[in-house]
Amino acid sequence: MIEAHRLTKRYGEKTAVDGLDFTVRPGTVTGFLGPNGAGKSTTMRMIIGLDAPTSGSVRVNGRRYAGHAAPLQEVGALLEARSIHPGRSAFNHLMALAHTHGIPRRRVDEVVGLTGLQSVAGKRAGAFSLGMGQRLGIAAALLGDPATVMLDEPVNGLDPEGVLWIRNLLTGLAAEGRTVFVSSHLMSEVALVADHLIVVGRGRLLADTTVRELVRQAGGDVVKVAAADPALLREALAGPGVEVTGQAGSEELLVTGLTARAIGLKAAEHGIALFELATRTVSLEEAFMDLTRDAVEYHGSTTGIEPQERAA
């Protein structure tokens, strides 16, 4: 359980995290989504006390993280930036962390096995690939058998097999009743594992919702229909919960609130010829983009590749 209350972090003029209120509950995977620079990593750093909030507070399992007698048993965290000494072997790294809590060597061997690091445990961590580094970070996060697992961009740099492994791991941890909090800037990735979503942009909370609710809010499914007599079709479709939009003079309409099948039947009933009838599903990615459009820190521009621009 993670509870943030008016959590705020300012670096000079810049506000990285701006009055966040949210609760991450046990037993499910909660996705923490936002564009790059939205304040996800800063929030996670504040949760485990690496950064102190400018104002507000965040509690883990009912207490400030530093107030726990055995912090590694409360929260296991994988941070985005590498947090290992490259000169130390994976095993020694984990053992050093285990010593602080008196965690036995047996548990270190266990997490090494769990993350598939057996063959490289004795090698210097600096020689690890990105994927191996992530696995070591996850091994460290699981070391204390924590009630809350928090992972910042865990699939970064993993191969497809690794990505699948993470997904299964996360759902498994949640099924055991743990709190699982996982950040990503990719909606498609999170949607596969998360039930609950916390969406941030420019440090502000944009949505605290479920995956299904987010799609519904984004408008659900839209049916595009092209008809011989759009004005007549519009009248025929009108009803409670139905919204029809279309430009004057165009034979195309966009309909929400009715299925393609229902629209086809209505058109047949009124003898209107249809040229096109297609359901367009709003993808989660689109819903996410809609939500964060105004909050994207660094907008890409495509004008640079237009021929005219290049000539100039």
Next chain:
Amino acid sequence: MSTVAPSRATGPAAERPARPVHRVTGARVLRSEWAKMWSLRSTWITSGLGLLFLIAFGLIAAYQFRSRISSGRPMDRDFADATALGLSLFGTNFAQLALGVLGVLVAAGEYSTGMIRSTLAAVPRRLPVLWSKAAAYGAVALLLGTFGVFVAFLADSRILAGTRAAMTLSDAGVLRSLLGAGLYLGLVGVIGVALGALLRSVAGGISVLVASLMLVPGLVSLLPSSWQDTISPYLPSHAGEAMFALQHDASTLSPTAGLLVFVLWTVAVLAGAAVRLVRSDA
């Protein structure tokens, strides 16, 4: 109390009673820091170098002295009134660099690699980490330093037996000087750790360490002589030297005063490091 009890029963511990409970303690953090230190190659190499400098330079100095005497050539001023003790401590200047630099690495290395995030996530109260690092590494530097100067002295007193520089452990002040030199090297190690933690940069820590131990005395000599006489004995390097010098005069501190001043310097840097560790984001 009765209001607290029910809420406790619903805590995570109650949901998973089978889970063993581990706690962070000072002794465990110390053990962790000890394990961290010796699981890096740089520790073995640099501390080995420190010991090598201490013993090798002490031996070289003694051989040089003996060969000058037997050849009958005129002596340098530095060598003329040399003692076995002074010659055997010849390596401390170099050893203090190696041991101080390793101290900086022990602390600042965690910042340059990002390891500090793992460390502080495990010990979010933070200060035990600094105390443990300083204690673990300080003890290593103390033991290595003491061992090194004793080996150098015992070897040198054999090499120099029969010359006018000859000395034995039972001579007045010798034991105190050797222990003082070991203690000095141990405290230099602690200062290295504190500088590394304070500046969070390997390069910065080493620069300040070298500057304060080797460059500042030279700079102070540019000051008017009345200022110089007041300030000079209290500089870290001069106060430290007073801990292991055999002879003391009006311009130097007594061994005890030197120890006190040097300990104060150490405590000051360590306090600065503690404040920064607690106050600033990692």
